[in-house]
Amino acid sequence: MAKKHKQKWSLKKKYPNLMSDSEASLIVKDLVQTHPHEAMRRHLDYLVSRGIIFLNFQDGIGGQNTLATVVYANTPTHGTVLALSISKKHLVDPATPKIFKQLVIFHEWHHLRQQLDRTKPEWLAMGVKDPGMMTEEMIRIFFEAEMEAYLPECELAVELDAIQTYPLYAVFANGGVSELRRHLAEVYAQMPRYSKFAALFRSIAWTPTLT
Ligand SMILES: [Zn+2]
Numbered sequence: 001m002a003k004k005h006k007q008k009w010s011l012k013k014k015y016p017n018l019m020s021d022s023e024a025s026l027i028v029k030d031l032v033q034t035h036p037h038e039a040m041r042r043h044l045d046y047l048v049s050r051g052i053i054f055l056n057f058q059d060g061i062g063g064q065n066t067l068a069t070v071v072y073a074n075t076p077t078h079g080t081v082l083a084l085s086i087s088k089k090h091l092v093d094p095a096t097p098k099i100f101k102q103l104v105i106f107h108e109w110h111h112l113r114q115q116l117d118r119t120k121p122e123w124l125a126m127g128v129k130d131p132g133m134m135t136e137e138m139i140r141i142f143f144e145a146e147m148e149a150y151l152p153e154c155e156l157a158v159e160l161d162a163i164q165t166y167p168l169y170a171v172f173a174n175g176g177v178s179e180l181r182r183h184l185a186e187v188y189a190q191m192p193r194y195s196k197f198a199a200l201f202r203s204i205a206w207t208p209t210l211t
Contacts, residue, residue, distance in 0.1 A: 110149035
């Protein structure tokens, strides 16, 4: 009996897309309900349990590099809904510490609030953006939306003594907000897809803009 179970689990580790959405949602439920940030824990639990936001699972095979992202998803039953999209592959990755997964969810909680409170435009959660279609103003809005999520994420990582779980946390711990801005802008500036905005990223890193 035990052997059979073990075999099933190791297969799931090798092929995480075998995990059902309901199994994945139990992992997310645990990440949320044991989350060290009380306000987020209560709010996200409320949003999901009331159906104000949905969980949208991806098998994570096919290039997606992130654990979670906020999107508007089309559903057959509820139309277009705000959703926390989660990669099953990253969710079950045993090499990723639980606290890091919780910090990522904390980051995405800020993006959910940007949409729910309408403090940032909807297009930020409309899936992969083609940088060729983006204006300089859109790049500024995108960058400040990310800073709004990365800064509290880094602050919480320091508070929880978890700066070793992600290089950006150590950057913030050692250099503060200005170094976090500079580092993050440099990451985007070096992405091939944003190459035409490299100089813009480097300039907005230095000073926040009024958006
Ligand atoms: Zn983000």
